[in-house]
Amino acid sequence: MIFIIFYVFFNLGLTAYLIGNMTNLVVQGTSRTMQFRNKIRAASNFGNRNDLPPKLKEQILSYMCLKFRAEELQQQKLMEELPKSIRTSISRCLFIQTVETVYMFQGVSTEFILDLVTEMHAEYFPPKEDIFLQNETPSDIYLLVSGEVEMLTCENGNEQVIESLRAGDLFGEIGVLYDKPQRFTVRTKKLSQLLRLSGSVLLDKMRTRPTEATIILKNFLQHFNGSKQLGNENWSYEYLLSRFIKLTTNGPKGLSDISWSNFQPRSICEAPPIRVIIYKNHPSKNKQCTRLGKLVVLPNTIDYLLNMAGLKFGFHPIKVFNEDGAEIDEMNVIRDNDHLFLVDKEEFEELYHAK
Numbered sequence: 001m002i003f004i005i006f007y008v009f010f011n012l013g014l015t016a017y018l019i020g021n022m023t024n025l026v027v028q029g030t031s032r033t034m035q036f037r038n039k040i041r042a043a044s045n046f047g048n049r050n051d052l053p054p055k056l057k058e059q060i061l062s063y064m065c066l067k068f069r070a071e072e073l074q075q076q077k078l079m080e081e082l083p084k085s086i087r088t089s090i091s092r093c094l095f096i097q098t099v100e101t102v103y104m105f106q107g108v109s110t111e112f113i114l115d116l117v118t119e120m121h122a123e124y125f126p127p128k129e130d131i132f133l134q135n136e137t138p139s140d141i142y143l144l145v146s147g148e149v150e151m152l153t154c155e156n157g158n159e160q161v162i163e164s165l166r167a168g169d170l171f172g173e174i175g176v177l178y179d180k181p182q183r184f185t186v187r188t189k190k191l192s193q194l195l196r197l198s199g200s201v202l203l204d205k206m207r208t209r210p211t212e213a214t215i216i217l218k219n220f221l222q223h224f225n226g227s228k229q230l231g232n233e234n235w236s237y238e239y240l241l242s243r244f245i246k247l248t249t250n251g252p253k254g255l256s257d258i259s260w261s262n263f264q265p266r267s268i269c270e271a272p273p274i275r276v277i278i279y280k281n282h283p284s285k286n287k288q289c290t291r292l293g294k295l296v297v298l299p300n301t302i303d304y305l306l307n308m309a310g311l312k313f314g315f316h317p318i319k320v321f322n323e324d325g326a327e328i329d330e331m332n333v334i335r336d337n338d339h340l341f342l343v344d345k346e347e348f349e350e351l352y353h354a355k
Contacts, residue, residue, distance in 0.1 A: 039064055040064060043057075043060050043061060044057070044061070055128075058128070059126075059128060059129060062129065063126055065126065066124060066126040088117075088118045091117040091118050091120065092310075095117055095120065095122075095195060096114070096311065098143065098145055098168060098195070099116065099117055099120075101168045102143060102170050103170070103219055103223045104219050104220060104223070105219075106215075107215045107219065108215050108216065109212065109297065110304075110308045110311060111299045111304035112205070112209060114304070114308075114311075116197060116201075116202070116205065119197060119198065119201045120195040121195070121196045121197075122145070122193060122194070122195055122196075123194050123196055124194075125188045125191070125192050126191060127188055127189060127191060128188060128189075130186070131149065131186045131188065131194075132171070132172065132175075132182045132184075132186040133182075133185050134152075134153065134154055134182060134184055134185045135181045135182065136181060136182055137175045137180070137181045137182070138172040138176065138199070139176065139198070139199050140196050140199055141171075141172040141173050141199060142171055142172050142186075142194045142195065142196055143168075143170050143194065144165055144166065144167055144168065144169050144171075144192060144194055145193040145194060146167055146192060147167075147188065147190050147191055147192025147193060148164060148165065148166055148188070148189040148190055148192065149164070149165045149171075149186055149187060149188050149192055150163070150164050150165070150186070150187050150189050151163045151164075151171070151184040151185070151186055152184060152185045152187060153184050163184075164189070165186075171186055172186075172199075173220065174224075175199075176199035177220065273298070274297070274298040274334065274335070274336045275295060275336060275337065276295075276334060276337065276338045276339070276340050277294065277295050277338070277340070278293065278294050278296055278305075278308075278309050278312065278342060279293050279339065279342070280313040280315065280317075280341075281341065281342075281343060281347065282321060282325065282347060282351060283321060283323055283324075283341045293339070294312050294313075296312070300331065302328075302329070302330075302331060305320060306318065306342065309342045313342075315344050316345070317342035317344050318344060318345050318348060319342070320340055320341070320342055321340070321341045321342075321343065322339070322340065322341070323339045328340070
C-alpha cells in the first residue's frame with residue numbers, strides 16, 4: 001500500500017513537471033507573437049486616433065513588421081560583441097566585393113577599403129521607406145547591397161521618379177563631403193539591405209590619408225559631372241577642394257593641409273610606390289612562382305599586407321617570408337619588385353615542426 005501511494009505521487013509530480021515545461025515552451029514561443037500583435041494594434045489605434053494619412057500609417061506598420069522579422073537575426077548586435085579582428089574578417093567576406101565596385105573608391109588602396117568596411121553597419125529598410133528627404137543634409141552615406149531604391153523630386157505636391165538605384169549604388173555622399181542638401185528624396189521601392197557609413201568616420205579617415213582623399217574627390221567630380229544632383233553649379237576641382245577644406249578646418253589636422261598640387265599629375269621627381277609580387281605558400285613549396293604571383297602596391301604595415309593577401313588568395317596568412325625563406329617582420333626591409341611569400345597558421349606550424 002505504501003509503495004502504491006508513493007508511486008501515485010511520483011506519477012503525479014512527473015506529469016505536473018512535464019505539463020509545466022510544455023506550457024512554458026508554448027508560452028515562450030507565442031509571447032513574442034503576442035507582443036507583436038499588441039504593438040500593431042497600438043500603432044493602428046494611434047494612427048486612427050490622430051487621423052494620420054494612409055501612406056504614413058502604412059509606413060509605420062511596414063517598419064514594425066520588418067523589425068519583427070529581423071529581430072531573430074540580430075546581426076549588428078552580434079557583430080558588436082565580437083572582437084575587431086573577427087568583425088573585419090566577417091565584413092570582408094560579406095561586403096568587400098560590393099564596396100570595391102563603388103565608383104567613389106575606385107583606385108584607393110585595399111587597406112583603406114578594409115578600414116571602411118569594418119566601420120559600416122548593415123541595415124534593412126521596408127518598401128516605401130524614406131531614407132532621405134528632399135532638401136535634407138544627410139550625415140551618413142548609404143551603399144545599396146540588395147533591393148532597389150528610387151530618387152524622387154516633389155514639386156507642387158507631385159512626385160516624379162528621377163532615377164532608380166540598384167545594388168552597388170551609393171547615395172548621401174554629397175551631403176557628407178560638401179555639406180550640401182539632397183536635391184531628391186530617396187525612397188526604397190522594395191525590401192532593401194543597405195550599408196551605412198558614418199560621415200564623420202569617412203571624413204576622419206580622409207583627413208589622415210590625403211592621397212586616398214584626393215582620389216575620392218576626383219572620382220566624385222567625374223561621377224557627378226553634369227549630373228542633376230549638383231544642380232546648375234559649375235563645380236571645378238578647385239571649388240570642390242576649397243569646400244572640403246572649409247568643411248574640415250574645425251576637425252583634426254590632415255586634409256586641411258592639402259594643396260591644389262595634390263590634384264596634379266605625379267611629378268617625375270616624386271618617388272613611385274613600391275610594387276611587390278605576392279605568393280601563397282612558403283617558397284619551398286611554391287615552385288612555380290611566376291604562375292601564381294600577384295603584383296600589388298606595398299601597403300604601409302604588415303597587417304595590411306596580410307589582409308590584402310588573404311583577400312587576393314582566399315585564405316588567412318599570418319607570416320611573410322622572402323625568396324630565401326627568411327621571415328619578414330619590418331616593412332622597411334622590403335624593396336621594389338621583391339617576391340613575398342605568405343603562409344597561414346597550419347603551414348607555419350608544419351614548417352616549425354619540420355625544423
